[in-house]
Every structure is written in C-alpha cells, then in structure tokens.
Amino acid sequence: MLQISLWKRVLIIAVCLLGMAMAAPNLFYNRVEGHNDALLALERTGALSTEQVAARDAWPGWLPSGLVNLGLDLRGGAHLLAEVHVTEVYKARMDALWPAARAALAAERATIGAIRRVASPEDELRIQIGNPSEIARAVEIARTLATPVVTLTGVGQNDIEVSGEGDTLTIRLSEAERAATDDRTMQQSLEIVRRRVDAAGTREPTIMRQGQDRILIQVPGIGSAAELKALIGTTAKLTFHPVVGRAGDANAVAGAGNIVLPAQDQNDGYYILDQVPVVSGDELTDARPDTDQNGYPAVSFRFNPTGARAFGDYTAANIGSPFAIVLDNEVISAPVIQSHIPGGSGIITGRFTVQEATDLALLLRAGALPAGMTFLEERTIGPELGADSIEAGRIAAIVGLTAVVAFMVLSYGLFGAFAAAALLINIALVFGVMSMIGGTLTLPGIAGIVLTIGMAVDANVLVFERIREELKHAKGPARAIELGYQKAMSAIVDANVTTFLTATILFVLGAGPVRGFAVTLLIGILTSVFTAIWVTRLMVVLWFARRRPKQIEL
Structure with missing residues (x-):
C-alpha cells in the first residue's frame, strides 16, 4: 500500500x-543584521547607543536571527596577501640565548678567559673568548644549552649547532629547528591575525596560510585594504626595559648589551636601554582602555603570574629609577618607579587619543606578531x-x-x-x-x-x-x-x-x-x-x- x-x-x-x-x-537581511550587531555590541560593551537600541528592537528577539554570511565578492571588503619575515625570529632567538650562554661561559672564566659578544649575522650568536686554546672547552659548554627539537621530522636532533674557530664561538639554529621555528611563527601569526580581525567585529574572515611564509587575508564588510592593514599590520611588540641613560641621537654609543631607541615624542630624544627586557607583552593577560590620574586616555594592563613576579621584584629593587615601556621599538613612556608594584598590574600613559588607547589595548590583548609583515598584494572590493x-x-x-x-x-x-x-x-x-x-x-x-x-x-x-x-x-x-x-x-x-x-x-x-x-x-x-x-x-x-x-x- x-x-x-x-x-x-x-x-x-x-x-x-x-x-x-x-x-x-x-529575507530581511539588513534589519536582522542590525539586530545582531546591536546584540554583539551589548555583549562587548554592556551599553547601547540610541541607534543600536532601535536596531535591536527592529527584529523580535524570539524569532530566529541566523543569517547566511556574505563573502568578500558579494559584500565587498578587503583582500591582503602578506609575507611574514620569519628570519626576524632567528635574531630574537639568538638575543634570548645570549644571557644563558654568557652565564654558562662565565662559570668557566678562569679557564676560557674573558667573554664578550661580537658582531654577527642576525641568525647567529658569536662569542669571543680570551683564551683561544680553550675554544674546544667553550664549545662543549655551549652545547649544554641545546635542547631536543620537538617535531616528528626533528626527532633526535638538537635545536642549536655550536662550532668554534680561533677565539670565536658560533651558535646557530639547526636546520630542523629552523623548520620548526618557521612553522610555529606562521601558526602564531595566523592565530594573532585572526584574533585581531575577530576583535574588530568583522564577519567570517578568510585567513589561511599560503606557501611557506605567506598569509591570505580576506575580510568582508571592512572599509578598505588600508584600514585592514592598519588593524593587523602593526607588530604591537611590547617590552619593559631598564633605562641606562639618555642619548642625543640614534648613533650614540650604547655599550655592550644595550640598545638606543627613540622616544615616541620626538622632543624627548633617545633612550639607552638594557637590551634584555625585564618582562614582555607575551606575559600580558589583559589590556583595556583606561584613563590616567589626570583623566587622559591610557591603557591598563595585567601580567600573568610569571610576569607579575618579575615585574614586582624589579620595581621593588629599583625604586627611584626610570623604567621604559617600549612598543614596536619606540619608548612610549619612561616613568620613574615610585614604589613597589605588586600584583602585576599597571597603566601605560602617553599622549594617546581615545581611539589610539582603544586600538593599542586591542592589539595588546591579541598579542604581538612574532615577526613583521610585508603586504605583497592588496585590493579593496567596493x-x-x-x-x-x-x-x-x-x-x-x-x-x-x-x-x-x-x-x-x-x-x-x-x-x-x-x-x-x-x-x-x-x-x-x-x-x-x-x-x-x-x-x-x-x-x-x-x-x-x-x-x-x-x-x-x-x-x-x-x-x-x-x-x-x-x-x-x-x-x-x-x-x-x-x-x-x-x-x-x-x-x-x-x-x-x-x-x-x-x-x-x-x-x-x-x-x-x-x-x-x-x-x-x-x-x-x-x-x-x-x-x-x-x-x-x-x-x-x-x-x-x-x-x-x-x-x-x-
């Protein structure tokens, strides 16, 4: 039947x-989209403008409000193809390795003599010793700093290669570690770009890796490629350095282990800073727009337990000394430490506008890009x-x-x-x-x-x-x-x-x-x-x- x-x-x-x-x-795309945007704004900020309230009420909350997202070719937006400078991470690795290598070699100073870092390519660390006849011993000591490469292709290999010639010790990343570092850099860059784009409230961005060192970014609904570049192109690398002194220009002699960086305000000249930061933005857990004691826009921040401990210990031991806050190789503030700052929280002041403080907080929350980018291709689709x-x-x-x-x-x-x-x-x-x-x-x-x-x-x-x-x-x-x-x-x-x-x-x-x-x-x-x-x-x-x-x- x-x-x-x-x-x-x-x-x-x-x-x-x-x-x-x-x-x-x-069938009511614009009305429902306005309703959804108002609800998202309410969730993020806890408040709505008059226009947002009207948009929220334009569609009943008890009805379905899911929409088919329109892609870049239908909605308009921005298209970018970025190349990540993965080699910049090699230099950062070598800089981070220098304090550990200096401490390990200093323990054998009586044998190998005085040690000092000498000029080298960005992907190498070269150390000169005072007693060339003990270069083999110096190589042996430096090799104790090696750790295994944690990848399927790098099993059984160490992350660094150490060699010695004459009175100079050379440390470089192994090929397996370079490959692993490149992959981590690209994955981290992808995630941070995605966080920054998502935090800006855009819809359904396309963010994917292309080739070895390129990222394709397509964001529907954003005004222009320039606006998208401003959002994701900033490295936003935040570090906190001890201040060694002031300098008159960028060519001033900084001394071993120090760097010369300009102040964000050109009238403040240049600062000589210890090259190794006390804490970095990687240890931030939160950053929000705020105001300083005079009511001017600022950014408040909070460290994780590791950063909070290092920050607290340093401020307790250096009361009365200036402390530089560096963003993308510019000193945005260099306050004098007035007292011990426990708890790992503080505030970044500067000559910010409200929008600049909001954007800086967004970038810091998303995290720093591990390396800079060059935009090879950009298009705006109206x-x-x-x-x-x-x-x-x-x-x-x-x-x-x-x-x-x-x-x-x-x-x-x-x-x-x-x-x-x-x-x-x-x-x-x-x-x-x-x-x-x-x-x-x-x-x-x-x-x-x-x-x-x-x-x-x-x-x-x-x-x-x-x-x-x-x-x-x-x-x-x-x-x-x-x-x-x-x-x-x-x-x-x-x-x-x-x-x-x-x-x-x-x-x-x-x-x-x-x-x-x-x-x-x-x-x-x-x-x-x-x-x-x-x-x-x-x-x-x-x-x-x-x-x-x-x-x-x-």
Whole structure:
C-alpha cells in the first residue's frame, strides 16, 4: 500500500518548517543584521547607543536571527596577501640565548678567559673568548644549552649547532629547528591575525596560510585594504626595559648589551636601554582602555603570574629609577618607579587619543606578531560590485528555477508541480542550513545553488519515469507509484553519493572560491535528496489519499 506512517509525516513537515523558519531572516537581511550587531555590541560593551537600541528592537528577539554570511565578492571588503619575515625570529632567538650562554661561559672564566659578544649575522650568536686554546672547552659548554627539537621530522636532533674557530664561538639554529621555528611563527601569526580581525567585529574572515611564509587575508564588510592593514599590520611588540641613560641621537654609543631607541615624542630624544627586557607583552593577560590620574586616555594592563613576579621584584629593587615601556621599538613612556608594584598590574600613559588607547589595548590583548609583515598584494572590493554580483546571481537563480519548473510541469503535469513545490522547499532548506551553521555565501556558492536547482529534480525525473514504466505494465496507480519510488532508489543513491564524494574532495583540497562552491553543493545534495525522496512523496501520498484516482496521467 502507498502509505507513510504518521511519525514520518510529522518529522518531514517539521524539518521543512524548521528549515523555512531558519531561512526566513535572510529575507530581511539588513534589519536582522542590525539586530545582531546591536546584540554583539551589548555583549562587548554592556551599553547601547540610541541607534543600536532601535536596531535591536527592529527584529523580535524570539524569532530566529541566523543569517547566511556574505563573502568578500558579494559584500565587498578587503583582500591582503602578506609575507611574514620569519628570519626576524632567528635574531630574537639568538638575543634570548645570549644571557644563558654568557652565564654558562662565565662559570668557566678562569679557564676560557674573558667573554664578550661580537658582531654577527642576525641568525647567529658569536662569542669571543680570551683564551683561544680553550675554544674546544667553550664549545662543549655551549652545547649544554641545546635542547631536543620537538617535531616528528626533528626527532633526535638538537635545536642549536655550536662550532668554534680561533677565539670565536658560533651558535646557530639547526636546520630542523629552523623548520620548526618557521612553522610555529606562521601558526602564531595566523592565530594573532585572526584574533585581531575577530576583535574588530568583522564577519567570517578568510585567513589561511599560503606557501611557506605567506598569509591570505580576506575580510568582508571592512572599509578598505588600508584600514585592514592598519588593524593587523602593526607588530604591537611590547617590552619593559631598564633605562641606562639618555642619548642625543640614534648613533650614540650604547655599550655592550644595550640598545638606543627613540622616544615616541620626538622632543624627548633617545633612550639607552638594557637590551634584555625585564618582562614582555607575551606575559600580558589583559589590556583595556583606561584613563590616567589626570583623566587622559591610557591603557591598563595585567601580567600573568610569571610576569607579575618579575615585574614586582624589579620595581621593588629599583625604586627611584626610570623604567621604559617600549612598543614596536619606540619608548612610549619612561616613568620613574615610585614604589613597589605588586600584583602585576599597571597603566601605560602617553599622549594617546581615545581611539589610539582603544586600538593599542586591542592589539595588546591579541598579542604581538612574532615577526613583521610585508603586504605583497592588496585590493579593496567596493559594496557596489558586491551588490552587482548578488543581482546577477539572483537573476541566474530565477531564470534557472523558472526553466526547471516549466520543464517539470510540462513534462509531468501535476506530479511536476509537486516536484516544483519541493524544489522551492529545497532552496529554503539550503539557506536554512547555511544560516544555522553560519556558512558563507560566495559568488561560486551561488553557482553551487543554481547547479543544485538543476540537480534537485533529477531524482524526481527518475521516480516519475519509473512510475510511467510500471503503469505500462497494467499496474494500478497506487502500486505503480510505490514501485516507482522503490526501484528508482538505488539509482538516486548512487548518483548523489558519487557527487557528494566529489564535492567533499573539493571542500577538503580546495581553497577560497572552490570551497565556497563545494559548501553549497554539499548542502544542496543533502537537501535535494531529502525533498525528492520524502517531501515529493509525501505530497503524492496526501493527494492520492484524498482523490483516490483510478488512473493517473503522467
């Protein structure tokens, strides 16, 4: 008998209604988007402006508010391709290794003589000893600083290589450690760029690694590439250094272990600082816009336990001495330590505007980029171009939908009308699923939806043609319909499984536009199979139960 049990009917109808309800907010895109933005602002700041309150109330809070995110090519935005200076990290590693090497060699000063650091390439640390005949002993001591490389490819290798020639000891990173360092640098850069972009409230950015040392950044909805560069291009490397003295210009003699850095305010000249910081921004746990004791914009900060202990110990031992706060190789403040500062919290003052204090706090919370970037490619895609793309995609979808509906109705009559109605439900389900998962719709994604429209009726065509064959064998209408669905099922499953596997491969191995196409195609395959097998069948069953026709025209 041609029947569908009650619980299956209820489930099919419930899925269709849920999908259409989740897709409905996309019909009121701007209103729902304003509502969501207001809620996000309330969550972040705890307060709303008059305009934000109006935007929040423009859409009922009890209704679904999920939207299909529009990609860069539909919404407009900024595109950047950045090259990360991974070699800068080598220098930082060598600088960090110098205090440990100095302490280890100093313990054997009686044997190897005086030690001092000499000029070297950025990726090497060269140390001169006073007794050249003991260079082998110095190499042996330096090798005790090596640690194993923690990677699958670097098993059994150390992170540094040590060699000696004449009176000079040379330490450099091993090849395995260089590869591991490059990978860590890129992963850290990706994560920090993602934090900075997310903190700015943008929607569905595309941030991915390309090649060995490049990062692709696409952010829909942002004003320009220059604005995006200003957000993510700053290294925001914060360190706290002891002040050794003042200098008249950048070429002043700093002395061993010291550096000369300019003040942010040019009127303050230059500072001579100890090269090794007491604490760094890596040990910050929080940074927020604040005001100083005079009411001027400032940034308050807090260290983790390790940083708090080092910060507290230093301030307790150096009351009355200046202490430089350095941001991106500029001294933004050099206050005199007035008292012991326990607890690891403090405030950065300077000639900030409110916006500068807010941006600095954002950058510090996100963390410092491990290395600088060079932007090799930048593009700004205007919203007008995105609107044109949406309109072109809409027209293509309407034309395709109209053609498919006309073909189905002319070919299969009432059953074709059932398939056309299921097709409309199928499109709503695609948008409903994408809204639920926060999917991003791109121009290739629209192509995937248009392709889905054509593919969605394939299963119905197989079923209807099979029903025609069964009717030719003098089967009754009910039996013909039942056999049509049963015998067409294997062909429907085979065709859609192979297409699903192909779309999965595109999603896993593809990038950018290819993945956007694959996402909508994957969702469309699932929803089209559901609507073809169950929704259309339910329509046929309900019609047949009501009309009980003796014969059907198909």
